[in-house]
Amino acid sequence: KAGVTQTPRYLIKTRGQQVTLSCSPISGHRSVSWYQQTPGQGLQFLFEYFSETQRNKGNFPGRFSGRQFSNSRSEMNVSTLELGDSALYLCASSFSSPYGYTFGSGTRLTVV
């Protein structure tokens, strides 16, 4: 079966711009979570959506937002990009969070 698909794989943006990342979960998975991975901070939770509702949110500024569509696909948006937002952004899906997360390969965002 198809895994979690994240697009694009790589992005280079300029400070101050905004960016939208996309995640298509495994078919049948209704929970989608987003994590930021950096060498210094490791894996940090951004937010989790289930049936189009945000159920949980991490300690990130309001510039980070997300949404989930009726087909369970999810997007996250980062506005007014800062250099420190450079990271690997990972999406994970599951039938029931946090059991059995399946992660995508991530989107590597570089802010210059």
Added chain:
Amino acid sequence: QQQVKQSPQSLIVQKGGISIINCAYENTAFDYFPWYQQFPGKGPALLIAIRPDVSEKKEGRFTISFNKSAKQFSLHIMDSQPGDSATYFCAASVIQGAQKLVFGQGTRLTINP
């Protein structure tokens, strides 16, 4: 209290040896403890997970040992192979309320042939 502390940061083991990675937590509400394996350029992949009602769980060459009183758990990789070279993350969560996974900082494991 939400932290999960993982050690060591890096580990080198000879082929055929036992790799051991340790994690400790503070939040006694945690009741789900998975381990993830991540190769370069890939997302983490679930290896094995344990609930606190058992002290050990084995799947193939991978074993989780869990010590509830010490609030510690560890991953043992038996007969380590070069293909096991990857970064390993422990994590913890509270099942009720669909809580987030809290990850350890990761251990870069290298298996020398």
